[in-house]
Amino acid sequence: MCTRYYVELSPELRPYVERAKHSRLKTRMVSSLGKEFRENGEIRPTDMVTVIAPSATGGKTAFPMVWGYHIPGVDRPVVNARAESAKEKKSFAEDWRKHRCIIPASYYFEWEHLKRPDGKVKTGQKYAIQPKGSSVTWIAGLYRMEEKNGLHYPVFTVLTREPSAELRKLHNRMPVILPESVIDDWLLPGSNPEEIINNALTDMVIERTN
Template sequence: MCTRFYVEPAYYAPIITRAQKLKLADDMMRHLGKPLTMSGEMRPTDVTAVLAPNKEGRVAVFPMIWGFSHEATDAPIVNCRLETASQKEMWKDSWFRRRCVIPCSWYFEWEHFRSPDGKRSKVGDKYLIQPKDSHTTMLAGLYRFEERNGLQVPVFSVLTRYAIGELREIHDRMPMILQREDVESWIKPNGNPQEVSRRALTEMCFEKTG
């Protein structure tokens, strides 16, 4: 699961600046009233700098809103399960044609405890989590375009998978995190997402925070 992640302002300043200078970012701010900070602790519906293919299919930076909309709920759909992304109607077109990467410093997760009957849950401590021996966390995502206040804007959702190893003590799911060398392969429109997903990082380090 992933409902918060952190973007260090100084480290990611180059791509944030590129995203902020685009006309699309200015339109989002004027038409939707969206702040364009794109750093710090990012929450659902925030605008952040995302890597996606340009018209030539090469990696480029775009401002995107976090969360697909759905008529059945007012809440944005911010996560997508890796196991069913290629099958479910909401995701499958993006799985095969519109994949993106959300660069950040780390993501946050809260401990989840369930009662023995599985009917009740309790939230515990907040953890900062990132790949071992890395200052970057490349979250794999899917994106699409939606109309918001008459404006066509790109929105994204973060792919999640079953948690591995010690992370399962915090939560049973984790975001799919790419190796840096797989970023271009993941984004490539004619790439093989299933093959890239098999190489996703699973060795994480974590600590309690706040």
């Protein structure tokens, strides 16, 4: 599961953030949606942030996007989608085939999920998690266009998967995190997402936060 992540303006991430920040689309989204563009810091569902997706000519570029799909019958934005079943779900199937994106992050957050004596689950310690040996966390996602106040704008959702044995101690899901070497393939509409996800990273550095 992924409902929080963090962006630092590192040399690797700053160019993408600057590209999205200075786009005309960002200006229109801020005006029409009444949202601020979040350059860095802790990112939450419904925030407008930088996401990497194909340009109109097929190249890799950065766009401002809002975190969360609005799906009829669901009373809150859908911020995660299961990678195992996305291709079969009406809300995600087309985007699984044609509209894949990368959410650039420094790390993501997860909380311990602890069972109480009554069987209910409560959250415990918060952890920051990123791939071992990397300062960037390239999170795989899907995107689509939505409409509000006459503006068509992009939204995204984060793909999740079964966790590694170590992460399972915290939660039963983790985001799909890809190595930088397969990002271009992931964004290409004609590529095979199932094959690319086989390269997903699971060896993570897990650190307690305050």
